[in-house]
Amino acid sequence: MSSWRNLVLDKITVEESQLVIVCDPDGLLQEENLLLSLREKGYNVILYDDPVAFRYIYESEYRQKWDKGEETKTRILLLNKNRDQKMIPYDILQRGSVVSIGIHHIFPKLSYTIVEKVEKSYYEELYAAHEKYDEEPLGDRETKKFILERVYSIVLQSVKTDKDLFKMLFRIHYKKVEIPDILAEYLMNALRTMPALRKWELETLFDREKFFQLLQGKWHDFLVALSSGIKVEIPFDEREIRGYIEDLFLEGVLSPVEVPEYSGLPLWTHVGITVDPFKDTKKRLKKLLIRIEKEVEKASKYRDWQEIARLWAEGLYFRYRLGWEIPEDLAHFTEVHKKIELLFKKWLLTNFGTLCYLPYRPAPVMVHHIPHYIASEVKEKIALIVIDGLALDQWRVIREELDGFLLEEHVVYSWVPTLTFTSRRSLFAGDSPHYFATMSSSTNDEPHWVKFWQDKNYSAEKIYYKRGIKLIDPGEVDEIVCDPKKTILGLVVNTVDDFMHSAQMGTFEMHQKVRIWVQQGYFNQLIDELLDRGFDVYISSDHGNVYATGRGTPREGVLVEKKGNRARIYGELDFLMKTAHKFPSVVWPEEYFTPGYSVLLADGLSAFARDGEKVVAHGGISLEEVLVPFIRVRRGG
Structure with missing residues (x-):
């Protein structure tokens, strides 16, 4: 076809x-x-x-x-x-x-106003269904029904009971099915006519973050009720739903809970019960590595790698909860890591050039999409907190320490080389490095941030930018929120980047320092203050970081324009090629970067550092450096 x-x-x-x-x-x-x-x-x-x-x-x-x-x-x-x-x-x-x-x-036989709301990734299924449809063109209502049934596999007549409703919701939310608002509203209105479903607050159930928050709160009640033989509202024990439960706990979407007595509970529930934290973590990591390895081998789209990055961050989080030394039975961890980096590099070299042209809705794909996405939300007060150098696994550590918030989590691609003056400038400018006439190493992105919002017709007096934030002093929070005229905030928190450049014990040390910083610093307070003042709050990073091993340091003097542990930038391709032959490296395609410059990247998990030296660094194309968090924070939880 x-x-x-x-x-x-x-x-x-x-x-x-x-x-x-x-x-x-x-x-x-x-x-x-x-x-x-x-x-x-x-x-x-x-x-x-x-x-x-x-x-x-x-x-x-x-x-x-x-x-x-x-x-x-x-x-x-x-x-x-x-x-x-x-x-x-x-x-x-x-x-x-x-x-x-x-x-x-x-799609000449379907309503344009409905089809235009459907994400392009669903067009393959929609086109196949449209080609089989040989009757009269459909209006708005009929098109909604047609798309729900043929694309999203939702047949309204089959959703009549709690079990039907929750089987549908588990599938939608776990698989991150993007149902446009116009179809979701039509679906909810239809479900409200079902007598058995009128007790449910459907807006809450169709909100992914609120849905999983509800599940987390009801899981303990379910376990207690199950041991007493009492039925509960959410049918966790329904066969089709049980298939999602293990994955939700394995991936960190839901967290295990403690119960007084679990031995009499069905075996399938044990994945959501805390028994022995150390053994539980080892067991979850083992299963997660098997899952990641399967996903990596079949990854072909940018969303596949976003999901793998999220799972790998969870794996890193589990692995370093086990302590500094890697037990012998975790050798599989190293094998999977190498496979990830090898296959991700191969995919990225071919596909990176397409990422910047993808739409920034329903969610940003690259860091320079972020301000465009925020601007499209049409809010009066916004605050973008960019934590310089924050990797996804370190965000996982932060997330565990945040309380009282609903977190809408996404994963976005950084610009390569994953350096501050490239990727962070793109983030605040809302633009590709291709359009930067010069390769300035300045880390002051205020002019780019101001220009972006002025181009959106915001006055300069409303726009605020601040870098060098540490959030180790309450006075910093007061300074940020004190001026009521400033309603468009661009904030750069440098604490994690400082940790990175002083780390001696790699990822383990990074996790420990980040955890202590969130526990004892004022990150929570900053978010609280901003939400209390009516800001829409977003958190992101310009690039991640990776624990790498030195394979020698090139000595080139003035022949190299910019040099780092994971990336080196040259004004002449000939100079680059002389170094490329001497070190394990990757020549980054010229069309992916600022014209007139050539980029050499350290290959795999190596670094341009003393042979055998261990460094936490950034600049390259490892999964941990390229894929970073983008979070929308709401009150709740």
């Missing part, structure tokens, strides 16, 4: 022009597989959202060569998200071919 992607590709690739302008108001091209196919066909996709930035790339890398009759490695596909071409400059239109694509070309 043909794919909807083929319809789009056929319209574009029939053009033989060096420059193809695609009017794509529905963002069809911002889909992972389509972007990869276009790259394979020799197109450099450029999103036309900043005319100045586009002109810089076009003039410096393409037009001058084309005017001289020279060939370029790639053709340009200019992605215009408007319905017409009026915004495109005349000289560009004259040089290129124009193509228009839209949802109505692919």
